[in-house]
Amino acid sequence: MPRVSKKLSIIHYGHPSLLRAAKPVSAVDQEIRELAVEMISMMYAAPGVGLAAPQVNVSRHMCVIGVDEGREKTELVLINPKIVSVFGLEMVMEEGCLSFPGIHTHIIRPSGVEIEAIGLDEKPIKLRAEGFLARVIQHEIDHLNGVLFIDYLAEQERQRLENSLERLKGKTIKKFGLASVAQK
Ligand code: NI
Numbered sequence: 001m002p003r004v005s006k007k008l009s010i011i012h013y014g015h016p017s018l019l020r021a022a023k024p025v026s027a028v029d030q031e032i033r034e035l036a037v038e039m040i041s042m043m044y045a046a047p048g049v050g051l052a053a054p055q056v057n058v059s060r061h062m063c064v065i066g067v068d069e070g071r072e073k074t075e076l077v078l079i080n081p082k083i084v085s086v087f088g089l090e091m092v093m094e095e096g097c098l099s100f101p102g103i104h105t106h107i108i109r110p111s112g113v114e115i116e117a118i119g120l121d122e123k124p125i126k127l128r129a130e131g132f133l134a135r136v137i138q139h140e141i142d143h144l145n146g147v148l149f150i151d152y153l154a155e156q157e158r159q160r161l162e163n164s165l166e167r168l169k170g171k172t173i174k175k176f177g178l179a180s181v182a183q184k
Contacts, residue, residue, distance in 0.1 A: 008038055008056040010046070012099050013148070013165065014172030015057070021146045022054050022061045025079045028122045032062065036077045036120055039064045048098045050136045052143030055099050063140035067133050074133055078125065081117035081141050086110035093135050095149050103164055107152050109138050 011017060025032055035058060043051040043064055052063040065076040088111035096104045113134040117125045129137055139149060150158070150165065172178065 008042065008058070010042065010051070010055055010098050011057050011176070012101065012168060012172040013103075013150075014169035015099075015176055015178065017054055017057045017059070018099055018143070018148060019146045020054065020059065022052075022144045023059045024061045025118075028079060028118065028120060032060070032079065033120060035060065035062070036064060040066065040075070040077070043098075046098050050140040051098060052140045054143050054146070061144050063144060065133075065136050065140060067136055069132060076125075076127075077120045078115070078117040078137075078140070079119065081115050081125075081137075081144070083138070083141055084114045084116055086113050086138075088112035088130060088134075091135075093132075095135070095139060097139070097149055099148075100150070100165075100168065103150075103161060103168070105149070105153065105157055105161060107149055109135060109152075113137055115141070 035053065039051050039053065039056060042056065043049070043066055049067050050063060050065045053060040061081070062077070062079045063081065065074065065078065067074045090108050091111040092106050092108050094104055095107045111134060112128070112130040114128045115126075115137060117127075119125050142148065150161070153161070
């Protein structure tokens with residue numbers, strides 16, 4: 001039976017799929033390759049520097065990253081990525097998220113990360129990253145485990161953002177007709 005291709009869109013805070021851990025990818029097949037291509041183009045179009053499959057409401061343990069740091073451009077498709085270790089100092093950096101339009105906040109995370117994943121060519125990826133790239137990688141891998149950047153907020157900052165978050169959640173619930181499931 002031919003696969004029915006459906007148009008993907010980025011879901012926002014308030015959608016329950018963002019809170020679920022994604023299913024592992026069992027094989028890098030045509031579906032996964034097409035998903036990667038589509039996610040990369042959606043990420044750049046947004047524009048953003050990373051996008052995880054749960055953000056397009058697809059439960060697959062996979063994310064794409066596109067970071068341009070001037071001299072260095074990094075584009076990654078990470079399948080079943082996992083953090084092996086973190087290193088370096090805890091660093092404060094401003095973060096946003098394509099699932100939280102208009103919301104930015106400062107988040108503390110380790111400055112370096114070591115990960116393992118599988119690439120689109122099915123070869124293992126081992127990567128050690130620091131600074132901005134390490135930040136994006138940690139943010140995207142969190143999405144695969146149902147963890148959001150706002151989960152790291154201190155109480156005071158959570159209160160500052162509370163109204164914006166509630167507004168966004170309300171819009172999302174309306175847009176996706178989620179009233180029965182997302183009113184938490
Ligand atoms: Ni995000």
